[in-house]
Amino acid sequence: MRMHRRTLMALAVFTGLTAPSMALAADDTIKIGLLATFEGPFTVLGEDGERGAMTAVAEMNGTVAGKKIEIVKGSSDASPDSAVRAARKLVEQDGVKVLVGPLSGDEGIAVKDYAKTQPNVTFINGTSAAQDTTLRDPAENFFRFSTDGAQWMAGLGTYAFKDKGYKKVATVAEDYSFPYTQVFGFMAEFCKAGGHVPSKSWVPIGNKDFSSVIAAIPEDVDAIYVALGGADAVNFLTQYQQGGGTAPLIGGSITVDQTVLTSKGKLKDVLKGTPSAGPTADTNDAPAWKAFVEAYKKQPGAFPSPSLFAHGYYVDMKATLLGLDQVGGDVSDGGKKLRDALSKLSFDTPTGKVSLDKNRNAIADIFLTEVTEGSDGNLLNKLVKVVPQVNQTLGIPEDEFMKLGAVNRDNPSCP
Amino acid sequence: MSLAIATDGTTQRNWLEKLGAGHVILGVALVLYPLVASDFFLTQIGGYSLIFGMLGLSLMLLAGYGGMVSLAQITVAGISAYAIAILGNNNSNILGFGWPWWLAVPFAVLAAAVASALIGWISVRTEGIYTIMITLAIATATYYFAQQNYAIFNGHSGYAGIRAPAFWGIGWRDAKPFYYLCLGLAVLSYAAVLYGSRSTFGMTLQAIRDNPRRMRALGYHVTAHKVFAWLLSGVIAGLAGVLLVWFNGRVSPGTIGVDAAIDVLIIAVIGGLRHPIGPFLGALVVVLMQTFAIDIVGAERFNTLIGMVFLIIVFVSPDGILGLWGRIKPHLAQESLRPGP
Structure with a gap:
């Protein structure tokens, strides 16, 4: 009898662990991963990045190409390991096909390396601004609409x-x-x-x-x-x-x-x-910037003026949504069409025109x-x-x- | 934990009884787990829990049998992880001697074991809270040294592009092989600790934990026994370090930071220190919480939730999950006395 109970116990534990992932998005929603530093020394920065990204989502009224946008968040602590771990969870467990992030320099380089192992997922930078994320040995599916630190x-x-x-x-x-x-x-x-x-x-x-x-x-x-x-x-x-x-x-x-x-x-x-x-x-005092500041301030806990993290995540999320809009929200081809659209994308941000170079790094004011x-x-x-x-x-x-x-x-x- | 070997009066027991029913069921379930689990659950949850379970086990060996609580276990694992990166191949253009895995792995584990013995040799002069302090100091110093040393540790960015070996036609970082590799090494470590705890050495170590003065008076070399325990725990932590670097494909100071050191302690404490299965249970709970808490409460407060769960576990049962089981078991046994249907 005791053994019987243990069997049940073990079974209960292990069936719990293997519950199929709930990553199957319905057809009328599109999942976007959002990776930022919600813990560690850069928490304040990560939270403002999130505000920026959500400003872009709010601007599109939460939909793109007729599909509802679902944001799945992942947290890192500014170390490359934690960024890759969070990215892995978003891609492999939550099943996102488009990921916006990360925030910090070394994280960007690590996520770029990870991107090479996931050719069917499209990675768009958050605000990570190390030069070598895109300049040397870039990944085909990593895009940076925010500029680098130099x-x-x-x-x-x-x-x-x-x-x-x-x-x-x-x-x-x-x-x-x-x-x-x-x-x-x-x-x-x-x-x-x-x-x-x-x-x-x-x-x-x-x-x-x-x-x-x-x-x-x-x-x-x-x-x-x-x-x-x-x-x-x-x-x-x-x-x-x-x-x-x-x-x-x-x-x-x-x-x-x-x-x-x-x-x-x-x-x-x-x-x-x-x-x-x-x-x-x-x-x-450009009107586009002022409009952006007003939109940003509607986010909970906003600063008097958006930080560059809010701006960077906004620009990258905005680019992502514009790209998705162009392909009708269709990433069923492993995101190929989306990546083509993103490489050619040129659009007006609150801080002027942004376009990409051949390494998929932004040229901006x-x-x-x-x-x-x-x-x-x-x-x-x-x-x-x-x-x-x-x-x-x-x-x-x-x-x-x-x-x-x-x-x-x-x-x-x-x- | 009642998964331990069931003891009965008979001396001639068959192998099944000797192994214990709990072990058999657990073993079968773990071996069959890949049939039902997705790749993510296999490696990110299964493999990762087993790796951190091994780290917790190396601490449980010291703390449970030797009475020495160490915060430097992740440092020891980090030494073997860095050794793999330095001796084998990496793509960071620093060092990387290109040794084959069968040469690099024993060296890395040996380096970890020796480092662990050294840490032990320093810290056995202290007791209780002072052991925690001195090992924390060693862990922190190593972290900052790795962070700022470029010749050996390559600073903040550490080493990337470390691949698990492929042999016998199997890529060992693929989900299933990697899970079985972790499982195999975890079972090996678990069995070794369980066996070791009942060996002469294990008994002596536990006696030293309970009364070092008496053991010294009886003629035992207390320091040597303790340092040897550190060496053994270093082997387990070193193996976990090798798996960890293959799992991440990279190693950086963040891997061996104070947060990670405390994670290992949390794993051992909430799992329970009285039986080697405890750390594995603890690791599973911690890894599940750290992975999924953000889905439950959102990005702002998920660390609070993780902390609360740990607090509740320790509050309800000071012996961790193992102690919890110890409390539930009598009730189950009671029920089983009732006549069956």
């Missing part, structure tokens, strides 16, 4: 050298592919203009204590270039200020983003006047900005200049650009 820096190096008069700049950035790409983009122009970067500090993601980093910054630099994201940026800036640091700052794209500018505390005084560059500018205080006391990125249609090689011919080598902690260098 493109985001267009115009900043020249501006810092010529207009701000900074000759010597130290950099502080997180130690992975996206900040390498940002530093590369900044230094490409700054060094060319004649500037020097005597010291580069790389800190791990999620670092809490920056005292040794702050101590290592040379005293005679004119400014510090900071490319840190989310909680890391807030921690560094707070500690730098408390440590009596006075050097002016130059911001990486996500350092002076709304996710950081809205944080509480005395950061305001430090951040005011910080030049930066990125795919968005808060005071952009970049905004040079400076932090100012808005009329309501919130910090904003004031638009200084628009750099039109920046491509992945930053206007340098491709073969010459490739000779600069892959971005890493030591490349480029101009001490």
Whole structure:
């Protein structure tokens, strides 16, 4: 009798485990996977990315080509392993044929590698902005309608050298592919203009204590270039200020983003006047941008102005939906038609025209900005200049650009 | 856990009785599982649970029999995972000696076992909470070292493009072969621990756990026994590390982070530390929760749900799922006394 019960117990357990996946979408819905960082140091960023993606979905009234859009979410913690695991779950268990994400640099490279093993699934980037996601060894089915971290820096190096008069700049950035790409983009122009970067500090993601980093910054630099994201940026800036640091700052794209500018505390005084560059500018007064901000603000928990994560996920989700609309929501051919449509897609975003190059990486406008205080006391990125249609090689011919080598902690260098 | 060998008075038992009915049923169910499971459930749930079950088992061996709670098990697994990436092939253009798997795997497991013994040798000087602290320190230090070292660990991005071997005409990372590979190694480790716990060494280890001073007075070398237990647990964790790197196809500091270290402890605690089956049950619950919680409550609060479930399990039964079974069993037995239909 006891054994009998155990048999039942075992059977119950194992039938529970093998319940067939409920991935069979009805014909009148289309499933789209949404992969973002809903845990770990970039949680705030991931949540804003989701708001951006949902803004695009809301714009289409939740339907595309007559089919209802069903968003299935996956969460990562900014580590490549967790991103691949979440992507696997979305593709292999939930059965999505179209996936939007991920958010962070190394995640993008890992998901691109995973995309190669799933040729029938179409991957559209979220906001991951490492250069090598699309530049070297790209995947046929990975598309990036948001630009990369080096493109985001267009115009900043020249501006810092010529207009701000900074000759010597130290950099502080997180130690992975996206900040390498940002530093590369900044230094490409700054060094060319004649500037020097005597010291580069790389800190791990999620670092809490920056005292040794702050101590290592040379005293005679004119400014510090900071490319840190989310909680890391807030921690560094707070500690730098408390440590009596006075050097002016130059911001990486996500350092002076709304996710950081809205944080509480005395950061305001430090951040005011910080030049930066990125795919968005808060005071952009183009009607399309203003309309986007209004639509974005309808999302729960929205910031006063959308962060570049909301923007990136919006652009990528929008492109996905436009592509799906063109093929009538039909991905039954393994997504081939959809991918053809996406490669040729060119459309107007809130920040100008976006089209893809041959590596399926976006060519788009970049905004040079400076932090100012808005009329309501919130910090904003004031638009200084628009750099039109920046491509992945930053206007340098491709073969010459490739000779600069892959971005890493030591490349480029101009001490 | 009553899946343990049923003991009765007779000395001449046939092999079936010796094995225990629970084991046979569990074994058959696990072997037949691929017939009904999708590829996702085979590898992402089945394989992954078995791998983390092995990691939990390596901790259970130390904590359950030796009274040493370690947070460095994932570090040990990480050492063998990195060793596979470095000795074998990867596509990160760093190191990658291209050794065949039959050479790389024993080396990786050996490296993990030696590292584990070293960690043990350092931490056996401490007891209780201090062992947890020192192993946590080792795990954290290794994590940050891997994160910032480029010559050996390739920094934050780690190694990618690591493939499981293909031999005998089988690609061992395909869903079914990989599941059976995990199952085989998990069963092997499980049986070894179960056997080891009743061997002279196992008994001595448990006696040392209960009263080290008396054992020392009896002439036993307490430190040597403990370090040897660390070595054995390192072998199991090392094997799990090899499976983990084949499973992910990549290894990076995120794999061996503090979160993962704590996951292993959670697995062992909610599974139960009194029997080697506990960690596998714990791993199954944890993996299922981590995979599907986001579907139940959405992206904002799913970690809260995971935490709540773990809290409830530990609150209801301090001995974990095993203890829960121990409480339910008497009721079932009672029922079975009633006359059948």
